[in-house]
Amino acid sequence: MTAQGVQLDTTEALNLFLADVERRALRMAQIAVGTLDDALDLAQDAMLDFVRRYATRPEGEWKPLFYRILQSRITDWHRRNTVRNRLRFWFGGAGDGDENDGDQLENVADSRGDTPAELLLRRDLASALERAVKSLPLRQQQAFLLRAWEGLDVAETACAMGCSQGSVKTHYSRAVHTMQGLLGEYRS
Amino acid sequence: MNIDKREKEFLQRIKQELDCGVEQLDPVTLARLKSGRMRALEKAHTGGWRFGDIPRWVTAGGFATVTVAVVAVSLWSAAPRRNMVAAHPEDTEIVASQEQFDLYDDLEFYRWLAENGDAR
Numbered sequence: 001m002t003a004q005g006v007q008l009d010t011t012e013a014l015n016l017f018l019a020d021v022e023r024r025a026l027r028m029a030q031i032a033v034g035t036l037d038d039a040l041d042l043a044q045d046a047m048l049d050f051v052r053r054y055a056t057r058p059e060g061e062w063k064p065l066f067y068r069i070l071q072s073r074i075t076d077w078h079r080r081n082t083v084r085n086r087l088r089f090w091f092g093g094a095g096d097g098d099e100n101d102g103d104q105l106e107n108v109a110d111s112r113g114d115t116p117a118e119l120l121l122r123r124d125l126a127s128a129l130e131r132a133v134k135s136l137p138l139r140q141q142q143a144f145l146l147r148a149w150e151g152l153d154v155a156e157t158a159c160a161m162g163c164s165q166g167s168v169k170t171h172y173s174r175a176v177h178t179m180q181g182l183l184g185e186y187r188s
Numbered sequence: 189m190n191i192d193k194r195e196k197e198f199l200q201r202i203k204q205e206l207d208c209g210v211e212q213l214d215p216v217t218l219a220r221l222k223s224g225r226m227r228a229l230e231k232a233h234t235g236g237w238r239f240g241d242i243p244r245w246v247t248a249g250g251f252a253t254v255t256v257a258v259v260a261v262s263l264w265s266a267a268p269r270r271n272m273v274a275a276h277p278e279d280t281e282i283v284a285s286q287e288q289f290d291l292y293d294d295l296e297f298y299r300w301l302a303e304n305g306d307a308r
Binding site for chain 2: 010015019023024044050052126129149176179180
């Protein structure tokens with residue numbers, strides 16, 4: 001196989017990988033930072049950085065490495081936001097607060113043909129779920145979404161979060177406990 | 189039903205709900221995501237990086253740092269050196285030799301004396 005053929009194969013594999021993870025990555029970023037525009041920027045930056053740094057690594061390592069970049073960007077965003085809020089507080093500026101905080105799940109049409117009662121329950125659950133995940137501390141949120149949603153194992157999650165496996169277990173366990181408490185009424 | 193099984197079902201339900209939210213992203217958002225992916229893949233294909241690829245906050249921060257550094261260096265180099273008593277080596281010699289001070293204090297008198305003394 002020629003070098004160009006290998007390049008095209010890698011590009012195609014990257015395309016499939018990114019197409020698979022990009023929506024969940026966007027949603028994770030949106031839950032973490034609150035606004036769709038910021039989440040889109042973070043997801044796009046993560047994709048660019050991932051391709052630049054890790055495209056040549058084995059495909060099996062891509063997922064934790066991609067999420068490592070994304071989570072790192074999200075953490076950086078929170079740090080910058082904290083500094084910005086402090087400056088705003090010191091200089092007496094009043095933030096507008098509710099910029100683009102709309103609930104995306106409430107604005108999308110449901111085309112699955114559920115009954116109104118099921119729709120209401122589902123919408124309630126979606127809304128409650130989003131609130132519950134957002135209420136988790138950032139590290140617990142990251143551990144919960146990477147383990148429970150993205151399906152990473154403990155070692156991969158530790159790589160993605162840049163911490164030890166023991167920390168992942170602690171964060172995840174606390175997150176599940178909190179989520180069960182917050183969403184207890186929706187448990188079947 | 190044991191606790192593990194209930195927890196597994198609970199997490200499965202949450203996963204389904206999160207998946208539903210992702211499936212219902214609006215077309216504009218999906219187009220923007222795809223555009224970002226294509227840009228990233230273009231980089232993989234060409235392998236090149238341009239100045240414009242640097243995030244804006246990095247360029248803005250870098251520009252601010254360079255500006256502050258330039259201003260600081262120019263202020264430092266333009267400031268008068270007040271702590272330097274003598275700017276030239278001969279001045280240093282004058283300052284160092286204490287016994288010469290009287291001569292320099294009365295320099296005008298000695299100059300007048302020399303001029304007028306010769307005249308007489």
